[in-house]
Amino acid sequence: MEREWERAVAETFDLVVVGGGINGTGAARDAARRGLRVCLVERHDFGYGTTGRSTRLIHGGLRYLREGDFGLVRESLRERELLLHNAPHLVEAIPFLIPFYEGMKPRPWTLRMGLALYDLLSYDRSVGSHRKLTREETLAFEPSLNPEGLKGGAVYYDGQVRFVERLCVENALDAAAQGAVLLNHAQVMGLTRDVEGKVNGVTVRNLLTGESADVKGRAILDATGPWLGRLNPSDGEKVRMTKGVHLATPRITEHAVLLFAPDGRVFFSIPWFGMSITGTTDTDYRDEVDTLHATRDDVKYLQEATRDYFPNAPIDEVAYTWAGVRALINVKGVSPGAISRKHLVLDHAKHGGPPGLVSIVGGKITPYRAVTEEAVNVILRRLGEKRRRSVTRRTPLPGAQLPEGVTWDRYRERAVAALQQEFQLPERTARHLLELYGTRHTRIADLLRLDPGLARPVCEHALDVWAQVELAAEEEMARSTADVLLRRTTVGYAPCQGLDAAPEVARYLGKRLGWTEEGILKDLAAYQAETDLRVQFR
Numbered sequence: 001m002e003r004e005w006e007r008a009v010a011e012t013f014d015l016v017v018v019g020g021g022i023n024g025t026g027a028a029r030d031a032a033r034r035g036l037r038v039c040l041v042e043r044h045d046f047g048y049g050t051t052g053r054s055t056r057l058i059h060g061g062l063r064y065l066r067e068g069d070f071g072l073v074r075e076s077l078r079e080r081e082l083l084l085h086n087a088p089h090l091v092e093a094i095p096f097l098i099p100f101y102e103g104m105k106p107r108p109w110t111l112r113m114g115l116a117l118y119d120l121l122s123y124d125r126s127v128g129s130h131r132k133l134t135r136e137e138t139l140a141f142e143p144s145l146n147p148e149g150l151k152g153g154a155v156y157y158d159g160q161v162r163f164v165e166r167l168c169v170e171n172a173l174d175a176a177a178q179g180a181v182l183l184n185h186a187q188v189m190g191l192t193r194d195v196e197g198k199v200n201g202v203t204v205r206n207l208l209t210g211e212s213a214d215v216k217g218r219a220i221l222d223a224t225g226p227w228l229g230r231l232n233p234s235d236g237e238k239v240r241m242t243k244g245v246h247l248a249t250p251r252i253t254e255h256a257v258l259l260f261a262p263d264g265r266v267f268f269s270i271p272w273f274g275m276s277i278t279g280t281t282d283t284d285y286r287d288e289v290d291t292l293h294a295t296r297d298d299v300k301y302l303q304e305a306t307r308d309y310f311p312n313a314p315i316d317e318v319a320y321t322w323a324g325v326r327a328l329i330n331v332k333g334v335s336p337g338a339i340s341r342k343h344l345v346l347d348h349a350k351h352g353g354p355p356g357l358v359s360i361v362g363g364k365i366t367p368y369r370a371v372t373e374e375a376v377n378v379i380l381r382r383l384g385e386k387r388r389r390s391v392t393r394r395t396p397l398p399g400a401q402l403p404e405g406v407t408w409d410r411y412r413e414r415a416v417a418a419l420q421q422e423f424q425l426p427e428r429t430a431r432h433l434l435e436l437y438g439t440r441h442t443r444i445a446d447l448l449r450l451d452p453g454l455a456r457p458v459c460e461h462a463l464d465v466w467a468q469v470e471l472a473a474e475e476e477m478a479r480s481t482a483d484v485l486l487r488r489t490t491v492g493y494a495p496c497q498g499l500d501a502a503p504e505v506a507r508y509l510g511k512r513l514g515w516t517e518e519g520i521l522k523d524l525a526a527y528q529a530e531t532d533l534r535v536q537f538r
Helices: 003-010 022-033 062-067 070-086 108-121 135-141 166-175 233-238 296-307 368-383 406-423 427-450 466-475 481-488 501-514 517-534
Strands: 014-017 040-041 089-103 131-133 150-161 180-186 186-193 198-204 212-222 237-250 254-260 264-273 275-279 320-329 343-347 355-364
Touching: 003 212, 014 022, 014 198, 014 368, 022 040, 022 166, 022 368, 040 166, 040 186, 062 070, 062 108, 070 089, 070 108, 070 150, 089 108, 089 135, 089 343, 089 355, 108 150, 131 275, 150 466, 166 180, 166 481, 186 212, 186 481, 198 275, 212 368, 233 237, 233 343, 233 355, 237 296, 254 296, 254 406, 264 296, 296 320, 320 517, 343 368, 355 368, 355 466, 406 427, 427 466, 466 481, 466 501, 481 501, 481 517
Parallel strands: 014 040, 014 212, 040 180, 089 254, 212 355
Antiparallel strands: 089 150, 131 150, 186 198, 198 212, 237 275, 237 320, 254 264, 264 275, 343 355
């Protein structure tokens, strides 16, 4: 990070992006690919906040049809299709079951109408259309469903991004490849202004070294999500925060299932890395974001709602939870679940705010590319630049740079076989590497050729190998054990939460990054604190 810090302090950028979630990394990528000089500053790590605490879906949002958000659904379905093509290693189409029960609300006929409209709005889809199931077909599709009162069901298709953190990482890597400067573990302390009061940069504290300096930028984009308002307090009034909780348990279902809680709220149970994700909740939240965690009541709510559908599910065996905050456009007098997931790109100069500052308010993960394209368009107009068209719609992410004429499925199968043959990796491990890195798996292969010992598993509970740790530290800007285990590899999402592997990983990073023994222990304590929040409900 030393070289990046020196560049950040020495240069004047066209755009400084604050926040390294999906909107921040997406905006940095879009702007850098248009030729702008870009610096991104993130207090923690890429994908640390709301992005990494989501349901991990790339979807149109079937339930938003109930709220009349047809434009949002259409935009999301279009962006879902683009992600299936531009990041096929990270985003895949999966079937979702909706079981129909006697007396349920909403009524099955309204759901079928919604599914037909969903298909209509996704007219450019590459996934299948929905289909109706009989009671027998529904039970055959998902045998563990409660048969009492079951009338039938329907199957439709949507997208899943199993490891959304790597979607952020790949946007960041692509931005860096276009010349952007990226600083994680760097906190923006405030805005700087010129003599006329125009925003001309930010004051940044390097959390790794303790240094502080001003980073100059002609425009600033606030993409901090639930932290919106810390740079410009009036932004906080535009945001309504809602809390979403997820449980990680032993496998509950064979397929993804969309369910309705007794209060009418939608939640999912989704297969994920050999486990199940069950969530999410949707309640107002006004407390400190950094210490957010699931409560016993949150967990009990999801457990009881799940048991109605899956009486024998191991829903009591919660390995851990995660909780995130959605920063939505503030609408008063509306229940949390009914608040629109639409976004707003706010140019403050047009609303009496500080000139030079632009904020993204609201939104969701799926349409991030379109949101950040719009934000960069606003910034270009603010800078008086001639329009430079965004290229992200047709540009694959780094792990999806496929050879001409080769499909992802064909590439993956060949690469899996090659990794097995050359390095004697188990098929599950080889497939895991392809599904995390795509075509960038060749960098893992390069490291394994230099040191075959890096094929050793990081943890007996996960499929990741030590070459991934090496790559994370060497090329992917990982600067802590949490960065490696939670946002570069999947080790931290094993039932052990990576606690078995954390000491060895911390010592490895300490050796590479020149930490003292005290620094290693501090890093381990930070990892323990982050994982402790996930079991705080106990």
